[in-house]
Amino acid sequence: MNFSLLRQQVNKAVVAIEFVLIIGTLILAAPHLQAQETETKQAASKTTQDLPSGEDVMAKHIAKTGGQQAYDKIKNRVSESTLEIVGQNVSLDIKTYAARPNKTLVKIDSELTGKIEKGSDGKVFWENSLISGPVIHDGVQRSMGLRDSTFERFVHWKTIYESAECVNVKMVGDSECYEVLLQPKKFDPADEDESPIHVFFDTSSYLIHKLQAVIELEVGKIDVVAYPGDYREVDGIMMAHKVRMELMGQTREVTVKSTKHNVKLPENLFDLPDEVRKLVK
Amino acid sequence: MIIRKLFVFLVTAIVLIGGSQSSVTKTSAQSDNAAQAKASIDQMLTRFRNAAENADGKEYFGCLDKDGIFLGTDEKERFTLETLKATFGPNFEKGMGWKRDIKQRYIFVGPNNQIGWFEEHAQRENLGAMRTTGVVRKTEDGWKIVQYNVSFPVPNEVVNDVAAIIRKSKESAGTKTKATNETPLTDEQRQLFDQSFEYVWEKIRDTYWDPELGGVDWQAVYDELKPKLDNAKTESDADRVLDALVSRMKVSHFAIIPKAAYEELGHSEEKGARGGVTGMDVRIVEDQVLVVSVTPDSPAEKAGIHTGWILEAIDEIQVPAKLAEVKKEFENNPHQRVILASAANSRIRGRVGDEITVTFRDGNDKLQAKTIELVPPRGEVVQFGHLPEFRVRVDVKSFDDDIAYFRFNAFMNPIQVMTAYNEFMTDNMDATGIIIDVRGNGGGGGEIAMGMIGWLMQGEKASFGKVILRDNELNLIVRPRAVTNSRPVVVLIDEMSVSAAEFFASGIKDLTKARLVGTRTAGAVLGSQIERLPTGDGFQFAAANFISNRTGKTLEGVGVTPHEVVEPNREMLLAGKDAAIEAAIEWIQSQIK
Numbered sequence: 001m002n003f004s005l006l007r008q009q010v011n012k013a014v015v016a017i018e019f020v021l022i023i024g025t026l027i028l029a030a031p032h033l034q035a036q037e038t039e040t041k042q043a044a045s046k047t048t049q050d051l052p053s054g055e056d057v058m059a060k061h062i063a064k065t066g067g068q069q070a071y072d073k074i075k076n077r078v079s080e081s082t083l084e085i086v087g088q089n090v091s092l093d094i095k096t097y098a099a100r101p102n103k104t105l106v107k108i109d110s111e112l113t114g115k116i117e118k119g120s121d122g123k124v125f126w127e128n129s130l131i132s133g134p135v136i137h138d139g140v141q142r143s144m145g146l147r148d149s150t151f152e153r154f155v156h157w158k159t160i161y162e163s164a165e166c167v168n169v170k171m172v173g174d175s176e177c178y179e180v181l182l183q184p185k186k187f188d189p190a191d192e193d194e195s196p197i198h199v200f201f202d203t204s205s206y207l208i209h210k211l212q213a214v215i216e217l218e219v220g221k222i223d224v225v226a227y228p229g230d231y232r233e234v235d236g237i238m239m240a241h242k243v244r245m246e247l248m249g250q251t252r253e254v255t256v257k258s259t260k261h262n263v264k265l266p267e268n269l270f271d272l273p274d275e276v277r278k279l280v281k
Numbered sequence: 282m283i284i285r286k287l288f289v290f291l292v293t294a295i296v297l298i299g300g301s302q303s304s305v306t307k308t309s310a311q312s313d314n315a316a317q318a319k320a321s322i323d324q325m326l327t328r329f330r331n332a333a334e335n336a337d338g339k340e341y342f343g344c345l346d347k348d349g350i351f352l353g354t355d356e357k358e359r360f361t362l363e364t365l366k367a368t369f370g371p372n373f374e375k376g377m378g379w380k381r382d383i384k385q386r387y388i389f390v391g392p393n394n395q396i397g398w399f400e401e402h403a404q405r406e407n408l409g410a411m412r413t414t415g416v417v418r419k420t421e422d423g424w425k426i427v428q429y430n431v432s433f434p435v436p437n438e439v440v441n442d443v444a445a446i447i448r449k450s451k452e453s454a455g456t457k458t459k460a461t462n463e464t465p466l467t468d469e470q471r472q473l474f475d476q477s478f479e480y481v482w483e484k485i486r487d488t489y490w491d492p493e494l495g496g497v498d499w500q501a502v503y504d505e506l507k508p509k510l511d512n513a514k515t516e517s518d519a520d521r522v523l524d525a526l527v528s529r530m531k532v533s534h535f536a537i538i539p540k541a542a543y544e545e546l547g548h549s550e551e552k553g554a555r556g557g558v559t560g561m562d563v564r565i566v567e568d569q570v571l572v573v574s575v576t577p578d579s580p581a582e583k584a585g586i587h588t589g590w591i592l593e594a595i596d597e598i599q600v601p602a603k604l605a606e607v608k609k610e611f612e613n614n615p616h617q618r619v620i621l622a623s624a625a626n627s628r629i630r631g632r633v634g635d636e637i638t639v640t641f642r643d644g645n646d647k648l649q650a651k652t653i654e655l656v657p658p659r660g661e662v663v664q665f666g667h668l669p670e671f672r673v674r675v676d677v678k679s680f681d682d683d684i685a686y687f688r689f690n691a692f693m694n695p696i697q698v699m700t701a702y703n704e705f706m707t708d709n710m711d712a713t714g715i716i717i718d719v720r721g722n723g724g725g726g727g728e729i730a731m732g733m734i735g736w737l738m739q740g741e742k743a744s745f746g747k748v749i750l751r752d753n754e755l756n757l758i759v760r761p762r763a764v765t766n767s768r769p770v771v772v773l774i775d776e777m778s779v780s781a782a783e784f785f786a787s788g789i790k791d792l793t794k795a796r797l798v799g800t801r802t803a804g805a806v807l808g809s810q811i812e813r814l815p816t817g818d819g820f821q822f823a824a825a826n827f828i829s830n831r832t833g834k835t836l837e838g839v840g841v842t843p844h845e846v847v848e849p850n851r852e853m854l855l856a857g858k859d860a861a862i863e864a865a866i867e868w869i870q871s872q873i874k
Contacts, residue, residue: 088811089371089813114700131695219757248750249750
């Protein structure tokens with residue numbers, strides 16, 4: 001049988017469950033990006049002069065999705081999700097641990113990939129897999145990984161984004177949304193500049209309906225569009241339980257099966273595994 | 282005494298009356314429960330029917346018990362829940378359901394209302410009367426179907442004619458790799474083929490990495506082939522049009538995978554399953570089909586077949602003439618070598634349990650006919666995405682002087698292959714040398730190839746090529762593992778090293794000091810995906826090209842050339858030796874002197 005599946009490189013799983021941007025499996029063999037995104041049209045009801053500031057939008061997002069107090073009560077999160085590549089009969093189960101301020105551990109163990117673990121202790125963004133062995137990421141990948149590991153990144157956005165600028169009002173599906181550009185901070189001054197991430201907040205509920213970013217990986221730049229949905233209240237905060245992602249002409253769906261907060265976690269859960277620690281210079 | 286007797290009578294009477302009263306109550310209650318159970322079953326079966334019509338996969342599969350069995354109208358259609366999802370799921374995702382008009386439904390329940398059974402009499406457009414029967418059981422999640430059986434009632438007066446059609450269909454299926462069906466296309470089948478044709482045509486138009494489609498006038502292809510599909514009379518006719526459509530791209534990794542391949546999911550060891558093998562591999566050497574390997578303990582070995590024997594005939598097919606015919610047909614095809622080798626190997630495969638008779642010219646140049654049974658291939662069964670089942674095997678051994686050898690047939694099933702490879706590399710850090718054999722390797726996941734290369738790299742991470750997509754370009758970067766193996770390494774390749782195996786060979790050549798020995802690889806290196814069509818067939822389509830950094834060119838149609846060309850050698854094969862392995866050992870030994 002002659003076939004080739006340049007299987008995806010499971011690259012990173014972002015732990016912020018409120019929007020669950022799992023860049024995850026990228027099919028190297030995928031067709032070109034056919035943006036099947038929900039049409040983002042210019043909203044007619046507001047002009048650019050009516051736009052609030054980016055900071056205001058972020059503040060309202062926090063307030064309307066639970067409030068600072070509710071967010072502050074949550075110290076850690078354990079979630080289980082499924083990532084499905086739509087139409088390809090492929091799905092992965094993912095378990096994610098996250099804790100303040102910026103610790104993560106993501107575990108995947110499937111026939112498709114073998115065992116994969118990725119994590120951050122706040123300083124090191126690492127990966128260890130059956131296929132590639134232990135790796136410590138550097139450069140932009142490290143910065144992205146550390147940024148994504150920030151607990152509730154849109155609540156603590158100022159620690160990882162230089163600025164928030166509200167630039168437009170657009171329709172995402174039936175929802176009028178503020179388009180906010182968040183400019184990533186560099187973790188290392190030597191890092192290359194990154195493109196801003198576009199976040200679309202509902203003008204009424206301030207839930208996030210869409211995210212758009214150019215993900216800069218070792219392999220190249222990938223346009224990703226994500227549509228969080230199925231928002232439900234969990235311990236006082238609104239969290240997306242489904243995210244549809246479009247990248248490289250493929251549709252991926254992440255479904256959150258369970259979320260638990262303030263779980264008693266082993267003290268050394270986020271420590272670097274031995275194999276990874278040996279690589280630290 | 283009388284009073285006592287009266288008392289006893291009264292007590293007995295009270296007990297009897299009370300008992301019968303409770304028995305009446307119990308019977309009424311039982312009837313109510315039975316009625317309730319039937320109503321629940323009825324509701325569930327209606328949801329099941331509606332889910333099929335609305336292509337609601339979640340609801341549909343949710344009505345089936347986890348151990349449920351679905352028996353379709355085709356003899357081969359025995360699905361578990363898992364294989365049913367694999368078969369129907371893709372159509373549901375595309376919004377393709379079916380309508381069955383239930384005319385009557387009868388439901389029965391057992392005495393404890395935990396088990397039920399049903400029969401439905403239905404009509405389906407273009408197919409007429411149908412009957413579905415089955416068994417249901419009560420679970421924590423409600424009533425679930427444990428067996429579902431779909432059938433067509435056959436009027437007694439035509440039953441002999443129908444039996445004859447079935448027999449003819451089976452006879453044709455036994456001799457061909459793809460079952461042919463000469464029965465006329467129904468309207469529904471025609472619709473499915475139409476949808477599949479449109480889908481394939483648009484998908485290639487929209488996703489092939491080169492927007493010019495390699496110069497193929499894609500509209501002209503549509504204009505030529507669509508009328509042929511419209512005029513197709515049978516399923517075989519329509520299949521041929523789909524095959525023709527994908528073959529117009531004239532590159533690798535475009536294929537229509539017959540739906541029959543999916544119907545055997547989970548049954549690949551059973552008698553009649555496709556993919557039966559003899560245990561020998563063949564290659565074309567100087568226009569002869571030569572046995573290059575015989576698996577120990579296989580039917581071929583048990584029949585006394587030896588490496589170096591030449592195939593002269595397979596059943597009634599004269600091999601030299603057939604080879605010449607195929608060679609001419611693919612004269613200008615850049616994949617001619619792999620096509621010929623694949624064609625030769627496919628002729629000695631068939632259905633498990635079948636027998637083939639092969640006439641050989643043996644080591645004394647005498648003709649010998651051997652009848653060989655076909656058995657399931659060795660290896661771990663793997664099923665990934667929409668690929669049909671496949672068997673992955675890994676062989677590890679060592680030669681004299683502590684030269685370690687690793688062979689595997691696909692870059693699939695990372696838990697099996699990568700675990701074995703990691704262990705092999707770790708165990709052989711001090712070996713004299715290492716041979717990695719990817720001859721006959723059918724490819725698979727490029728990432729596994731890159732992970733394997735990482736064991737043999739020194740220094741920093743590096744790129745060995747690019748994947749080119751329609752709207753994107755990705756750099757392929759391999760990082761050396763934390764601990765690498767620096768022993769002398771030879772990688773064996775040949776014309777049946779395909780796809781990810783070539784990708785691996787290219788990376789090895791560009792990024793490591795390993796030596797490639799053998800013959801040029803197939804030149805079939807495109808990134809592809811597989812989806813299911815409304816017809817149930819698989820559709821493989823290439824969407825990505827691979828460009829080598831070293832040459833700046835694609836490997837598609839070209840392949841990877843070895844550092845040292847070593848062709849199979851009949852004399853050596855007859856002596857039980859493998860020329861490429863001998864060359865590899867010689868080179869390794871030269872590195873340590």
